[in-house]
Amino acid sequence: MQNAPILNISAYLFVGLPDCHALRERLHELALRLELKGTVLLAEEGINLFLAGPAEAVRSWVAALHEDTRFAPLNPKESWSETVPFKKLLVKVKPEIIRMNHPTIRPDQAERAPALPAATLARWLDQGHDDAGRPVVTLDTRNAFEVDYGTFDGAIDWRIHKFSEFPEAVHQHRQELMGKTVVSFCTGGIRCEKAALYLQQQGLDGPVYQLEGGILKYFEETGGPHYHGSCFVFDQREALDAGLHPAIEIERPASEAHRAPQP
Known part of the structure; x- marks a missing residue:
């Protein structure tokens, strides 16, 4: 287009x-x-x-x-x-450009968590493990209604309703991340950048990455393999397909009624 x-x-x-x-x-x-x-x-x-x-x-x-x-x-x-x-x-x-309510997480004052290129994630998902042979899990850091539009196959989804719930969700589900390579992802990268820093502080025994550029960059650079559905965006287009075009005649998820005005 x-x-x-x-x-x-x-x-x-x-x-x-x-x-x-x-x-x-x-x-x-x-x-x-x-x-x-x-x-x-x-x-x-x-x-x-x-x-x-x-x-x-x-x-x-x-x-x-x-x-x-x-x-x-x-x-x-x-x-x-x-x-x-x-x-x-x-x-x-605003107090934060993406609200986490966790003042120790300041990406502007810290070294970024490692950013994983889209092509590398696609290759790891193709082969079923990272380059060290560790199992890879994708962790969706978006709100539940966004996940319902589409996500990576088998992604971890903790059904959070706002990003400030993410730290508590980590505490409740930390064990399911142990022994794995964790790739956090979101729409464009901002939430998974904070999420990856937070995860690094939690003593996980495997590598933690953020998906560079989020889902939209993944679509742009790979065409979207291993991802099903569309990607919700916070504008009147509502959702984009893997070609970055408005997803025409999408079936609105039941959870859309709870949609928040901002990510």
């Missing part, structure tokens, strides 16, 4: 932003001027964004963001649509 007129981007970056309030004013003014819609969340721990508009306008906003060297590593994921899938523009400062 690269010929569609609207470019959608999503990205996040854990980076120290002590000036997030002032930054919010600059980014909001620029997005308004470019007539973009979507959501930009800022916190002292980083940025999380979902924006849409004509390609030239979206890329102008990203180019301006990259003028701040702190955002140099930020590499938005792109998809295309016929219309803008957001009703308005929202640029907000």
